[in-house]
Amino acid sequence: MTLTVFADRMSQPARAIIIFxxxxxxxFEEARIDIFKRQQLTPQFQEINPMKKVPAIVDGRFxxxxxxxxxxYLACAFPGIADHWYPGDLFLRAKIHSVLDWHxxxxxxxxxxxxxxxxxxxxLGLPLNPEEAAKSExxxxxxxxxxxSFWLKGRGRFLLGSTQPSIADLSLVCEIMxxxxxxxxxxxxxxxxxxxxxxxxxxxxxxxxxxxxQVHSVLFKVKEKLQSQRAVGVTSQNVLPSKL
Amino acid sequence: MTLTVFADRMSQPARAIIIFxxxxxxxFEEARIDIFKRQQLTPQFQEINPMKKVPAIVDGRFxxxxxxxxxxYLACAFPGIADHWYPGDLFLRAKIHSVLDWHxxxxxxxxxxxxxxxxxxxxLGLPLNPEEAAKSExxxxxxxxxxxSFWLKGRGRFLLGSTQPSIADLSLVCEIMxxxxxxxxxxxxxxxxxxxxxxxxxxxxxxxxxxxxQVHSVLFKVKEKLQSQRAVGVTSQNVLPSKL
Numbered sequence: 247m248t249l250t251v252f253a254d255r256m257s258q259p260a261r262a263i264i265i266f267x268x269x270x271x272x273x274f275e276e277a278r279i280d281i282f283k284r285q286q287l288t289p290q291f292q293e294i295n296p297m298k299k300v301p302a303i304v305d306g307r308f309x310x311x312x313x314x315x316x317x318x319y320l321a322c323a324f325p326g327i328a329d330h331w332y333p334g335d336l337f338l339r340a341k342i343h344s345v346l347d348w349h350x351x352x353x354x355x356x357x358x359x360x361x362x363x364x365x366x367x368x369x370l371g372l373p374l375n376p377e378e379a380a381k382s383e384x385x386x387x388x389x390x391x392x393x394x395s396f397w398l399k400g401r402g403r404f405l406l407g408s409t410q411p412s413i414a415d416l417s418l419v420c421e422i423m424x425x426x427x428x429x430x431x432x433x434x435x436x437x438x439x440x441x442x443x444x445x446x447x448x449x450x451x452x453x454x455x456x457x458x459x460q461v462h463s464v465l466f467k468v469k470e471k472l473q474s475q476r477a478v479g480v481t482s483q484n485v486l487p488s489k490l
Numbered sequence: 491m492t493l494t495v496f497a498d499r500m501s502q503p504a505r506a507i508i509i510f511x512x513x514x515x516x517x518f519e520e521a522r523i524d525i526f527k528r529q530q531l532t533p534q535f536q537e538i539n540p541m542k543k544v545p546a547i548v549d550g551r552f553x554x555x556x557x558x559x560x561x562x563y564l565a566c567a568f569p570g571i572a573d574h575w576y577p578g579d580l581f582l583r584a585k586i587h588s589v590l591d592w593h594x595x596x597x598x599x600x601x602x603x604x605x606x607x608x609x610x611x612x613x614l615g616l617p618l619n620p621e622e623a624a625k626s627e628x629x630x631x632x633x634x635x636x637x638x639s640f641w642l643k644g645r646g647r648f649l650l651g652s653t654q655p656s657i658a659d660l661s662l663v664c665e666i667m668x669x670x671x672x673x674x675x676x677x678x679x680x681x682x683x684x685x686x687x688x689x690x691x692x693x694x695x696x697x698x699x700x701x702x703x704q705v706h707s708v709l710f711k712v713k714e715k716l717q718s719q720r721a722v723g724v725t726s727q728n729v730l731p732s733k734l
């Protein structure tokens with residue numbers, strides 16, 4: 247029985263799952279679903295995930311989609327996963343669920359909306375939308391303030407004051423990493439005021455090294471390409487990973 | 491140690507939690523946080539939930555917000571809760587997490603956005619927004635199609651083909667109930683094409699009777715008021731539960 251992870255590393259929740267597997271020594275096959283080629287829309291992939299989104303997994307006869315559900319499943323189904331990733335303690339676990347639920351309509355919605363409408367839309371054949379980007383930035387900044395003032399409270403370096411990362415740290419940090427794609431002055435404007443968030447991103451990266459950077463390498467390549475294009479005043483049309 | 495549920499029964503996730511407690515014989519106190527009076531914004535309530543939203547719970551020294559996390563916590567923390575609400579089986583549980591995660595950005599976002607922008611906004615001092623209502627209706631209808639064609643597949647009457655309801659049935663059905671507030675022809679246009687959804691709502695209501703209707707009675711009163719107002723061509727300004 248083999249675990250297959252259907253993913254495009256340009257997808258932030260897909261990266262979280264791949265990093266989780268690598269850090270925890272989970273044996274898996276990665277099946278690339280190129281979202282820029284719209285491979286998630288094929289009838290074959292819809293047999294895996296009828297919602298037409300990556301990531302999804304197949305573990306033997308069992309299919310699952312939604313990244314938080316997948317992270318929880320992996321933490322429970324595979325032996326030897328350290329408890330800090332998804333604690334057995336009722337109260338700690340409830341708090342991790344709470345962060346993950348909050349994430350959906352806050353950080354995730356804000357960051358994904360901002361990056362798509364300010365930067366990445368063109369590469370997906372969509373027009374950029376400054377008005378939607380501004381709305382998303384407002385939600386993104388409010389979410390970062392909440393992470394800074396509430397979720398990162400406490401003595402530890404990670405969410406909920408923990409001394410070691412959980413699946414929630416991995417999910418939220420991978421989301422924030424998407425901001426690498428936007429213009430540097432915009433990223434600085436958005437992330438700059440949140441020193442604890444910036445440190446937590448670095449701590450999560452260090453705690454999952456070297457896998458974190460390796461899995462993000464596609465993102466970093468697209469970032470470089472976008473930077474070169476901005477330097478010569480070209481819009482982001484040919485930055486697809488498949489064209490690099 | 492007493493469980494306190496901070497809720498406004500006009501909030502669909504708050505209703506889900508109250509119904510869950512009542513159906514399962516969980517002893518609790520209900521602390522009303524009137525969202526139309528913006529009581530969720532008070533410093534006292536922010537001590538309970540810094541995100542300024544209902545529902546939230548305090549169980550002894552433990553505070554928690556986000557309704558799905560609360561439902562999972564209650565199902566695990568209290569003795570004697572039947573397994574079907576939140577199955578111990580790894581695979582079934584993973585599928586329930588998957589439904590709940592999907593819910594956030596699909597049915598919940600679509601239904602809440604539609605009801606707010608088409609009907610309820612005025613009562614909250616916000617202008618109605620037909621353009622946003624149309625966008626939300628599109629997401630809501632797509633979500634209902636997915637429930638009909640995918641989540642309600644299988645032999646059982648409930649989500650994932652189950653023969654008895656889970657916390658996911660309760661959460662999603664309470665969301666759909668919010669549509670009781672909109673104009674009847676709009677509700678019929680939206681729900682009418684989805685016969686399995688309509689039957690599943692009735693089945694969930696029956697499985698949690700009489701608590702389901704009792705907890706929804708505030709919603710039904712606001713519905714009546716709105717219907718009377720529509721009959722005489724008045725907009726929905728004085729339908730607040732506190733004014734009924």
